[in-house]
Amino acid sequence: MSKGLNFGVVKTYTVPFLSLVSVLALVPLVIMPQLSQIAADSRVINQNRTRLDSLEKKATDLESQSRNQDDLNSKLATAEKILPISKAIAPLVLGVQQIAINNSLGVNKIKLQPGKVATNSALPKKEALPTESTNNDNLDFKSSDSLVVFEMSLSGSFNSLQSFLKVLETGRRLLIFKNFQSQILAENTYNVQIFLAAPYSPLPLIAEDQIATPLPEISEKDEELLTRLGSDFFKDVTTTNINPGPTGTANPFTGP
Amino acid sequence: METGINLIPELTEKEIKSGVYRRKANLAAIGALASVGLIILLLIAYRGYLFIQARGIENRTSEVEKIVVSFREVEISTLTLKEKLTQIDKLLKESLPASEAVGEVIGAAGTSTPIAIKNLNISDTGEILVEGAAVTSEVFAEWVDKLTSGRGAQVFSKINLVSLVKNESGFGFSIRADFTKRGVLPSL
Numbered sequence: 001m002s003k004g005l006n007f008g009v010v011k012t013y014t015v016p017f018l019s020l021v022s023v024l025a026l027v028p029l030v031i032m033p034q035l036s037q038i039a040a041d042s043r044v045i046n047q048n049r050t051r052l053d054s055l056e057k058k059a060t061d062l063e064s065q066s067r068n069q070d071d072l073n074s075k076l077a078t079a080e081k082i083l084p085i086s087k088a089i090a091p092l093v094l095g096v097q098q099i100a101i102n103n104s105l106g107v108n109k110i111k112l113q114p115g116k117v118a119t120n121s122a123l124p125k126k127e128a129l130p131t132e133s134t135n136n137d138n139l140d141f142k143s144s145d146s147l148v149v150f151e152m153s154l155s156g157s158f159n160s161l162q163s164f165l166k167v168l169e170t171g172r173r174l175l176i177f178k179n180f181q182s183q184i185l186a187e188n189t190y191n192v193q194i195f196l197a198a199p200y201s202p203l204p205l206i207a208e209d210q211i212a213t214p215l216p217e218i219s220e221k222d223e224e225l226l227t228r229l230g231s232d233f234f235k236d237v238t239t240t241n242i243n244p245g246p247t248g249t250a251n252p253f254t255g256p
Numbered sequence: 257m258e259t260g261i262n263l264i265p266e267l268t269e270k271e272i273k274s275g276v277y278r279r280k281a282n283l284a285a286i287g288a289l290a291s292v293g294l295i296i297l298l299l300i301a302y303r304g305y306l307f308i309q310a311r312g313i314e315n316r317t318s319e320v321e322k323i324v325v326s327f328r329e330v331e332i333s334t335l336t337l338k339e340k341l342t343q344i345d346k347l348l349k350e351s352l353p354a355s356e357a358v359g360e361v362i363g364a365a366g367t368s369t370p371i372a373i374k375n376l377n378i379s380d381t382g383e384i385l386v387e388g389a390a391v392t393s394e395v396f397a398e399w400v401d402k403l404t405s406g407r408g409a410q411v412f413s414k415i416n417l418v419s420l421v422k423n424e425s426g427f428g429f430s431i432r433a434d435f436t437k438r439g440v441l442p443s444l
Contacts, residue, residue: 012278019285026292034299041306048313055320062327065334072333079340158362158373165355169440174347177354181377190376199347203332204339211324215331216338225345228441 051212061215075218078230081172083201087148088238092173092198095238096152099171103164105156108191113149148198149178157188171237172229174199349439352380357435360411361386364402371399382435385418391426403433411437 065072093110100107154161161182168175178195185191207213228234324331357378365371365388375387390396402408403415418430 012274013281016281016285019289023288023292026296030296031292031299034296034303038299038303038306041303041310045306045310045313048310048317052313052317052320055317055324059320059323059327062324062330066327066330069330069333072330072337076333076337076340079337079344083340083344085336158358158376162355162358162362165358169351169353169355174344176347176351177378177380179377179379180354182375184372184374199343201336201340201343204335211321215334218334218338218341221345222338222341225341229344233442 051209054212054214058212058215065215075226078226081236082174082229082234083199084173085200085202087198087200088173089148091238092148093150095171095173095236096168096175096196099167099237100152100154100164103156103167104160105154105164105192107152107154109151109153111151111153113151146200146202147176148200150196150198152192152194152196154192154194155185155189156192158182158190161190161192167235168196168237170234172234173236173238175237348441351438351440352378352382352435353437353440354378356411356437357382357384360408360435364399364408367395367398367402369395371395378435382438384412384433384435385430386433387428387430389426389428393427396420396427396429400431403431411435 089112093112097107097110154164161180165177168177176197176199178197180192180194182190182192358376361373361376361384365373367390369391371388371390373386373388375385377383377385388399390399400415400417403412412433413436415431415433418432419428420430421428
């Protein structure tokens with residue numbers, strides 16, 4: 001009798017054999033993919049649940065914040081005066097000029113530094129730059145996206161300059177001192193070249209998933225700062241009284 | 257005499273054992289297969305449960321998103337306010353109090369015979385360059401003393417004498433120093 005494959009035995013164990021093959025096939029082909037799919041689904045569900053919790057908290061916060069909308073608007077107005085949304089150059093320049101005059105300083109020149117250059121081709125060629133050299137050539141002041149840098153040329157005493165700077169520091173438009181250089185003209189009279197920066201704050205950029213980003217909390221420290229910003233310590237430095245100039249006529253042929 | 261006929265086929269012990277094993281093996285195999293099937297069914301059912309749960313979260317999220325969007329003006333105002341306050345706080349705390357720097361230099365120059373300040377440069381990093389003239393070396397020493405001791409020591413650091421030249425009217429000097437104070441808001 002052959003000692004090789006015994007078909008009798010195979011025939012006897014057909015059912016267990018097929019079952020074993022089925023189980024061995026089902027585990028990697030069906031069960032494992034199902035398990036990994038369940039793990040992935042659970043992860044997504046957990047993420048979505050976390051996002052939902054964050055959204056629900058934000059909705060509650062927004063709802064309670066909206067009940068104090070007037071208060072929020074008034075706080076925003078206070079902050080806006082200190083750090084406006086736009087450059088608002090005209091009232092700023094006129095306001096600062098007025099403060100200098102009020103502090104017995106002569107204003108010789110106010111010069112706005114150039115803003116951001118849109119393209120490289122718009123940059124002036126080096127040889128085309130004015131050859132006039134000043135002591136400020138080494139100063140690296142540029143108006144950035146959220147900073148209006150301007151230069152003032154003033155004349156007066158150091159005491160006047162000090163009180164002028166004091167008013168600017170507590171001005172209800174934030175002005176950052178950048179640099180000044182002074183040279184004596186006569187006894188107690190100096191020619192002062194001062195660089196100031198007026199920051200402004202465009203609308204905040206939104207996050208990738210802004211809708212689920214938690215609402216920022218206005219902390220006690222922020223409230224305290226707001227109270228100080230609204231107090232008499234800060235004085236208005238910008239002016240809104242700007243002469244609009246001649247407006248022309250509707251029909252230039254008939255006159256005014 | 258009666259004789260019995262054995263109609264049952266004679267089975268060897270081996271054959272009996274083999275039958276029992278086969279039955280048991282078949283049962284075990286079917287049981288294993290059924291268990292695997294049951295596990296698969298349970299997994300499918302659990303996936304169904306997860307699907308329903310995900311759908312529920314999705315629906316609720318969509319509802320809450322609508323609520324959040326309806327308050328967009330409040331959100332923009334709050335965001336803007338927070339960002340402005342953060343920037344204002346930073347700028348007020350970090351900027352150089354130039355008026356104080358000028359005041360301190362002028363104050364220190366108030367020596368017995370006042371120092372004549374000819375040039376004064378101050379940068380936002382706090383670096384101060386003073387060029388001036390003192391009538392005598394004693395007055396110059398008094399000026400240096402005022403910068404380096406008492407109030408001066410609190411607000412000035414890294415005081416360096418850049419140049420000192422004797423001329424007909426006294427001593428011409430140039431001094432570089434760092435003004436260390438930052439922040440324009442008085443502390444509460």
